[in-house]
Structures are given as C-alpha cells and as structure tokens.
Amino acid sequence: MVKYTDEELIEGLRQRKSVCVEYLYQEFNPVIRHHLSNNSGNQQDVEDLFQDAIIVLYKRIIVQPFKLECSLKTYFIAICKHLWLQRLERKYKLLYQADLEVHEERGRYGAAWAEEPEEETLELQRLFYKNLMSLPYDCRRLLQLYCLKIPYKEIARLMDYKDEMYVKTRKYACKKKLRRKIFNDPECKQFLNYDGHRTARRLD
C-alpha cells in the first residue's frame, strides 16, 4: 500500500481526493473504533464521527495558513475525541435538559450551549445529507444548482428542462419534498424546539 506523508495527505484532502480519504479511513478508523468502543459508541457512531472529523479537518485546512504542530494522526484523533465528548455532553444535556433548566440554569452546560457547539452543526449537516441523498438524482442536482445561485435559465439548459418556469416549479417541489423528509425525520426533533428557548443552529 502507498504511504503518504502528512503534507501529502493535507494537500490531497484540500483537493478532496478520494485516495486520501480512503487512506485516512484505513489509517485512523481503527483508532476511532477503539476509542468509541471504550466510550459507549457503536459502529454507526464510528462512521459518523469519521465523517464529521474529516469535515472539520477539511474546513480547517482550506483556511490558509494551516500549520500542523503534531502528526496528522494525533491531530485527527484529537478532533475525533473532542467531537465525541461534545456529543456525549449534548446527549446528556438532552436527556436531563428539564432538570438542568430547573437546577443549574446557566451552569456548566449553559455556557457550552451559548457558544454554538460544532458537533451539533455537524449532526445537522448529517441529517440534511442523509435526506438529500434519499431524493432522486435530478432533484438533488437541481437543488444544488439552485442554491449555488445559478440562474433558472442556465439550470434549464444544464438539466435539459424545457423552460425556466418548469425549473422553478420543479425546484419548489423538490425543496418541499426535502423539507418534509427532514421534518419527518425522528432525528430532526432535537433541532426543533417549540418553546422558544432553542431554535436550529445556523450552519457556519
């Protein structure tokens, strides 16, 4: 198997190369699995955490200059551990939210809550991604093109639709479908709070 240096991996990840993602998965996944197996995580958590950590790493390395002061593996595992800790804290908070609001008010978890947790944002992204992937391909593509502010006329040309009006109608139908899927997803409930204390976190 080809060995990559940390610099090569960072550059490869910056360009979102599949080989680098695969290499990182092969090298780091056993460590994540080991860590989570000792900290009440399961196989799905391992997959989710790896994806979240890759996104965090990617977002950090695309901001120039990025300087690594330890090995990439150490850095990556630290991200994973940090994210996992955040998730456990958030789960704890969700479980005991009512008690905390009564007894702790703005205590330990209140402070963490105020600073927009990264992990929650990533979980929201995963929720969006999961439901987006369950849409038909043309719907996914249309929504992405629309969100990239590509004009309706150009979208019609790219997707071989008859006119702009059809693009608009189709976009509306696809967005509605996606929104309904997300809102009906059981995992969405934690991001919706109807009592006014919480609203969904905004993505960075």
Next chain:
Amino acid sequence: MMDTEQPGDWIDRYNNNELNESELVVFLEWMKASPILRSEVSLDASLTRFLQDAEVIDLMNKVKAVSQQKSNGSPLMNFLLVAASLLCLALIGGLFYHLDTKKRSAESSAGPFVRQPNHIKPEKDGDKETYNIGQKYHQESWRKTGYVKPVLMADNYKPMPELELLSGSVTRSGQFVLVSPKVDLAVPAGTTVLFSWRYSDKEAAVLFVIMDNAGNQLSRQRMNNSGSFILKTKGLGEGLYYWKILANEDLVIMGKLTIHSGVIF
C-alpha cells in the same frame, strides 16, 4: 408541521428576501406567533446554506463511498470469498458423489441377495397368465423371506453342471412342443418373457418352476391350459436362472434364462 396556512414557499421566499412588504409583515406576524414556524424558517435557512456548500457535500459523498466500500469489503476479497464458496460447494458435491458411487459399487459387487420368495399368484393379462416373479421377488422384505447369504455378482452367472446337462432337453417331445422362448435365452433385466407351448394332453397339470443357478427353487406355479403365459423379470437380480415345465409332476422340458444388466459382453 406548519400550523399556519401561508403558501408553502413563503419560508423559501422569506429566506431569499423575495417577499414583498405586505407579505413580509404578515409573515413576521406569523413567525412571532409561532415558535414552530420560527424553527422551520431557521432550519430551512440552514438547509439552504448546506446545499450551497457543494464542497462539503462532495467530501461527504467521498467519505460515504469509502465507508461503504470498506464495509462491503474489497472487490478482490469478495471475488475470493465467492470463489471459496463455490469451491466448498464443489468439494461437498464431489464428496457426496464419491460416497454415492462407492455405495453403488459396494451394492453391485455384493450382488443380489438370494431370498426365497413367497408363493406367487398369477395375474390375468387377456388370455395369458402373467407371473411377475421379479417384482414379487423384489418386494419381499427380508424379515418375511428367508435370507440365505450375500452372493457375489460373478457367482450368479456360474452354471450348475447338473442342470446344464438337462437344459434344452425335452423329455416328452412327442406330446410337448415349446414354441417360445428359446431354451437358452438371455434377456436384459426387466424384460417380459412369453412362454408358449403346444401340449396334446389337455388335462395334464402343468407346472412352471424357476430356480436360481444353485438349483434353489424360487417359484413353483401351476399353469392353466391356455398354452402360454408371460414371465415378468422386473426386479429379478442379474444372473443365471433355470426353469422347467412339469406335466403331471414329470419333467417335460428344461431351459435356462440369463438376466443381464442390458449389455452382453
């Protein structure tokens, strides 16, 4: 989810700043009154931002592809697993085939077991009597019949000198004429053999007796006077058999019948 009746795309339009002034006033009133709507508007804004982040979606696609590929195993490993499974199936199949062949071989080398059939009753087939000796012989259970001993296949063809001398001789030829079959007949297993004769003494009690090659009587049957009957050999083991026809307990004619597997060497 929404507890209001505004058009479904108002959330979209609000997030895209596409609502006109009057619509915006109404929408803001709705938002103020409904925490659900506020949540949905916020979530929708997050969704739009997520969709705009094509690079992250691309990266997520790649991670998912790698993850799925790893959980499904590599193509080479899958191929090897399939090949190994097929090999195992072939080995098991081969083993069963070998065991089956060995069993058949053992059975054929042991030869048919000689048993003493019970009394055989004739079946009527038109004007001919049919003696299904072989079938009866085959159907007999070992508990009901006398088990003698297992005999090797080659031994079943071994002629008996005393009976060989008598085979083909017609002791009362003046009155008895055998029309069919030949006195020395070889037939494949399962064949039916037509015995027909002419006998001037219509009142004589005619008996048909079949013996194995050791002279053991397998069947002794009284005939009617129609002058013919059919002998079914189905189920009768391969080997040499002797038959004789008696009239009033006197030997009239004797012959032999060889039953083989279908190929004569």
